[in-house]
Structure formats: C-alpha cells, structure tokens
Amino acid sequence: MTTAEKAKIHQNQYQKRCELLRQEFASRPVVKEIWEEEVEPTLLKLFMIHWCALSAGLTEPIPVYLKRAGDGCQDLGLQEMADFFYEHEGEEDGHENWAIEDVENLVAVWNKEESNFPLDAKELLANKMSPAVKRYHQLHEQVIEGDSPWAELAIDVEIELISTTYGPTLIKKWVASMGQHSLPNISFLHKHVVADVEHTETNFEIVDKLVSEHPDYTDILVETAANALNSYADFLEDAMTYAKEVYARMSNVTV
Template sequence: MNGNNETLNSNAYQARMNVAREQFARREDVQQLFNSPLDPELLNLFMIHWCAMSAALTTPIPEYLATAGVRCEALGLTDLAEFFKEHTEEEDGHHEWAAADTHKLVKLWNEQQPALQLDAEELLFTNMTASVRNYHQLHRDVVSGDAPWAELAIDVEIELITTQYGPPLLKACASALCEESRKSISFLAEHVNFDFGHTDTNFRVVAELIEAKPEFTAHLVSIGERALDTYGDFLGEALHLAKKSYGVLERNRTAVGA
C-alpha cells in the first residue's frame, strides 16, 4: 500500500470529510473564536478555561489509543496497531502539561485582574464538563466497539483542527495577551508545531487503510464527523464558560465603580 500525494488528499474519506470540515468551520462558536476579534480579557479567559478543560480531555487518551492498538493487532491490522502504539507514547503526560499552563495563566490573571480572582485548582477540579465527558464517551464507544480502527478518524480530525485553527488562535493571543501569558500557552503552541508534522502521516495511514479495506470508509467518515461535532462542542463550552467569567468580571468592576 503506497498512498501518493493525490490519494492522500482526494480519496473517498477526504472528499466526504471535507464537507464535514466545512460545516465545522461554519459553527457559530467556531466563527466567534476564529473569525471575529475577541476582547483581550475574554480571549485570556477562554485560554484559561480551554487549558483547564484540556487537562481533563487528554487524561485518558493514551489508554484509548493503547486499547485501539491492542484490538487492531488482534484483528490483523498490524500497521495500524503500530501507529496507535507510537501515538500512545506521544500523548502521554499531556494532561499534566495542560494543567501546568492553567496554573501559569491563572497566576498571571490574578496579578492583573483584582476584580476577578480565579482558582486554578478549582478549575482543574471541575474540568470534567459535559463536552469533555462526551468526548471521552466517543473514544470509549469506538475502542470498545466492533471497529476499533475507527479511532484513526478521531486522531486525524482533531489533529487537523490543531493545524488549521491553532495558528490564528496563537496570532490572536500574540496581540491580546501579555508576554508572560503568551509564554504560558505552551500546550497549544507546541501542539500546533508538532501536529503539522503529523498531517501527511495521518492522511497516509487513512489512505492505506481504505485502500486495503474500502468497506471501512463509511464508518471512518461517521466517526470523523462525530469527532468534529464533539470537539466543536468542547470549544463552544470553553467559550461559554469564558463568557460567564467575563460577565462576573464586568459586574465586579461596576460594583466597585471601576
């Protein structure tokens, strides 16, 4: 199986997922985050909530990938099993990384915003939100179901979101956040840099899989669509929580006449 550049980007999976990716881009929350300027304080709050929720989001991912690898090995999908094994190692410890950024961002926020003091530990304690639980459930459904190989679609789509939407978010942060805060979003920044290198590999693995198993295509697309919907909800919930915090900030300022 040798996927060339054309088959990497124009196979049946890519053609059908491009439609879903366009729908993702049209989501109201995605439009608000990436296509309209956010108030700097609101963007700062979004990054705090996103990091705190990301700590919960990423905690069990190595376990899901490892399970997918074991089950794919049992199904004779040895190349895909190796892919999941390598990816398992890459994802290890990401929850600690996101938590560390949360602490840094909250510390800086509290130094600059006396009208709204945040508690990093509380944010991390309450970070198992509805969208995080739904994202975990999607992984569990896949790796424990009849098609553990469909975990590949989740990997492909989530990492593609990072490469497409991460750079404009970093650019917005560069304008809105102070220098120390910009240094404290390393979880996002390093993922953007790292996942760019994954795109061609991910697309190649998909192309090779559906070349060998074209009957897998429809289910891969179905899971890829669910992944986009679920992660879109995650972004939307982080934005919603940021807006709630922003509202408290404004009310507190009004109360003290600031």
C-alpha cells in the same frame, strides 16, 4: 513520495467526504466567534484559561485509548494499524501536564492583573470534565469497545488537523493581544501546533492505506470523523460559555 502519491492521500473518499464535515465545523458559531471575530482581551484570557483547563480533562486518557485501540486492531489482525496506535500512544503521553501548567501560569498572571476577581487554578482543574469533555470520552469508548477499533484513527486525524488548521491563527490572535512574552503561557496550544504538523501527513497516509485496502471501512471512518468534529466544537462551546459566565460576573461587579 512522488507528487502524485502525495495528491492521492488528499483525494480518497475519506478526504472528499470529510471536507464537507470540516466546512460544517468551520461554520459553527463558536468557531467563527473565536477565529473570525474580534475577541475582547479579557474574554480571550478567560477563554484560554478555561480551554486549557478542559484540555487537561480532554487529553489525559488519550494514551490509554490509543493503547486499547492498538490492542483491538491487533486482535483483528490489523498489525500495521496496531503499531501505529502503539507508537502514537507514546507520543501523546503526558500532554495533559502542558495544559495543567498553562492553567497555573495563566491564572497566576490573571490574579496579578485582576486582583479584585481572582480565579482558582485548582478549582478550574477539578472541574475539567465538562459535559462536552465527557461526551468526547464516550465517543472514544464507543469506538474502541465496538467492532471497529480502527475508527479511532478518524478521531486522531480530525482533532490533530484542527490543531494545524486553527492553532496558528489562535496563537497569532493571542500574541497580538497579550504580547510575545505571553507565548510560554500557552505551551499546550503552541506545542500541539508544532507536533501535529508532523503528524498530519502521516495520519493522512495511514488513512489512505486503510481505505485503499478496506474501502468498506470508509463509512464508519467518516461517521466517526463527524462525531469527533461535533464533539470538539461542543468542547469549544463549553470553554467559551464558562469564560462568558465569569466575564458577565465581572461586568456586574464593575457596574
């Protein structure tokens, strides 16, 4: 791919219109709190535990959504899009297990360090379907069951872009606070950052080809992207809210 071709995939109408949406996501208070402010180590641990638990609920059905989106695109004669979703389906399979393992490991460490305020990994995972997680799944269902299953691409693009844009900073913050030895306990985050770097350029190429061939798809793609970004910001708020609830109870007990 030439330099001009690479530049083009970042300058189509989808990318230009989504840039503002991504800026709005970055301005959400919970995003600024986690990525721009100093998070007290105990609260950071609790956030990561709850984020991983909710991530298990967020990611579990993704392969099924991708398969259904592929089927929908195939029915519409969009074979290239269908093939993209089918391939991505295999790549996403089993990712919830990374999050589950992280919850178990993080809670085990927490219970050793905070024996007076133990957490239950099974209970956390039993409550992995927070309100924001449920809304995120509703978004997938609306897109896949609607007239534009190809718009599932916008959800894929924006959520994986969050991994590559914000993931490295969160990993650095975690390691700076908890130490390098703790990195294996956040494998879900770490592995997604690595995997999604490779996916992002491919995703952008697919988007560019789709909007070049079907410019009338752009509005729906952008609308879906906005909903995906808002859903993920709400998801972060759920994780931080749950973390702060535990943190507040700990403070009351300490007092």
